[in-house]
Amino acid sequence: MTKELVKFTYKLESLIKKSNDIFIIGHKDPDFDAIGAAAGVAEICKILGKDSKIIVNEDEFTLQPAVKLLQDSLSKYYNFINLEDYIDIISKDYNENQEIQYKRLIEEDQYYYLKQLKRKKSLLIIVDTNNPKILSIKDYLNNFDNIIVIDHHERIGEELIRKSNNFIDENYSSASEIVGTILHSYEKSYSKELALALASGIKLDTDTFKRNTTENTYETFTILKKNGVNDEDIRKTFRRDFESDKLVMNLVFNNGNAKEFTNLLKNHNVSIVLNRHAPETIYKPEMISQAADERQDYDDVDASIVMGYIKDKDDDTPVKISIRTNGYVDGGELMKNYCEGKDNKSGGGSTISAAALVWNTDLLEEEQNLIDYLDSVITDNFKVKKKTKK
Numbered sequence: 001m002t003k004e005l006v007k008f009t010y011k012l013e014s015l016i017k018k019s020n021d022i023f024i025i026g027h028k029d030p031d032f033d034a035i036g037a038a039a040g041v042a043e044i045c046k047i048l049g050k051d052s053k054i055i056v057n058e059d060e061f062t063l064q065p066a067v068k069l070l071q072d073s074l075s076k077y078y079n080f081i082n083l084e085d086y087i088d089i090i091s092k093d094y095n096e097n098q099e100i101q102y103k104r105l106i107e108e109d110q111y112y113y114l115k116q117l118k119r120k121k122s123l124l125i126i127v128d129t130n131n132p133k134i135l136s137i138k139d140y141l142n143n144f145d146n147i148i149v150i151d152h153h154e155r156i157g158e159e160l161i162r163k164s165n166n167f168i169d170e171n172y173s174s175a176s177e178i179v180g181t182i183l184h185s186y187e188k189s190y191s192k193e194l195a196l197a198l199a200s201g202i203k204l205d206t207d208t209f210k211r212n213t214t215e216n217t218y219e220t221f222t223i224l225k226k227n228g229v230n231d232e233d234i235r236k237t238f239r240r241d242f243e244s245d246k247l248v249m250n251l252v253f254n255n256g257n258a259k260e261f262t263n264l265l266k267n268h269n270v271s272i273v274l275n276r277h278a279p280e281t282i283y284k285p286e287m288i289s290q291a292a293d294e295r296q297d298y299d300d301v302d303a304s305i306v307m308g309y310i311k312d313k314d315d316d317t318p319v320k321i322s323i324r325t326n327g328y329v330d331g332g333e334l335m336k337n338y339c340e341g342k343d344n345k346s347g348g349g350s351t352i353s354a355a356a357l358v359w360n361t362d363l364l365e366e367e368q369n370l371i372d373y374l375d376s377v378i379t380d381n382f383k384v385k386k387k388t389k390k
């Protein structure tokens with residue numbers, strides 16, 4: 001372990017030990033790395049004799065199926081809650097203090113107070129991002145006595161970084177590698193499921209050891225294997241379904257589905273993909289994002305947009321719009337602005353990966369709306385950014 005990580009581990013340990021209420025969270029739409037690292041931190045809390053809760057706000061409809069399976073396998077060891085559960089927990093504190101504030105209590109105000117509530121001895125540990133915008137708990141950060149950030153991405157959340165204790169180092173392949181390294185310093189054995197989650201996080205973020213690896217990545221992986229994870233299990237976690245891959249590939253590559261524009265977003269290259277042969281086709285939500293990943297793999301475009309109908313949890317069929325960008329175009333801002341002020345639209349995300357849901361029964365009309373928007377985007381809400389890596 002490096003000196004810096006040893007120092008950080010001491011800090012982490014002392015904050016965990018002195019906290020009574022520990023929450024752990026990864027970025028929105030968590031991947032293997034976010035879930036693996038979160039579970040790893042929960043295990044460290046356990047070793048130190050502390051309970052913790054992992055907040056995952058996505059449900060079986062919105063979580064990627066493979067991530068859901070991994071989360072299910074971990075849920076016998078760790079306590080997963082969603083944002084609503086979190087609000088219930090802090091509402092209890094609020095109700096105890098209600099007397100003082102009762103006079104000012106009206107429905108809406110309650111949330112205002114909940115957001116301001118200071119909770120003694122509470123700790124939030126954020127993994128795999130330092131960008132507060134992509135945290136489901138972002139409105140409640142004031143609740144916590146202490147915040148810790150463990151991440152391997154570029155530093156972008158300045159304010160969050162300033163008010164947290166953090167270990168943010170781009171030399172590590174993944175949050176799972178950082179957390180795994182800390183966990184292994186305790187030299188305790190742990191479950192095969194946790195080993196699999198951390199190994200999957202490392203495999204995902206290194207693209208199967210093709211990038212960002214160091215000696216420490218392999219050392220960590222070796223110890224994960226000693227804790228019972230094997231290649232076959234890892235392969236199963238990443239298993240792809242032929243029929244669904246075929247649909248994704250057809251969506252992207254079928255003649256005419258992808259249309260390229262060179263004049264949108266102030267003369268950037270944008271590809272818009274939708275099923276032009278059968279626009280009414282309903283896809284699984286993750287297929288729309290996979291198709292966007294697929295199209296963005298070709299560097300002839302600055303941004304790739306894929307649109308298609310999905311089924312939501314109310315059995316409604318909104319249009320899902322997924323955008324992937326090269327990092328110069330801020331996809332999250334675009335989706336947010338496109339949806340702002342419209343009650344049939346909601347969206348947001350990060351710079352390189354964002355999405356929106358739109359309730360419109362005419363897919364081609366929605367495409368035209370989006371084209372008109374991308375055509376009209378002006379400097380104020382379209383800032384060219386420094387290239388960010390995945």
Ligand SMILES: [Mn+2]
Pocket residue numbers: 033034128152174175205
């Ligand atoms: Mn990661």
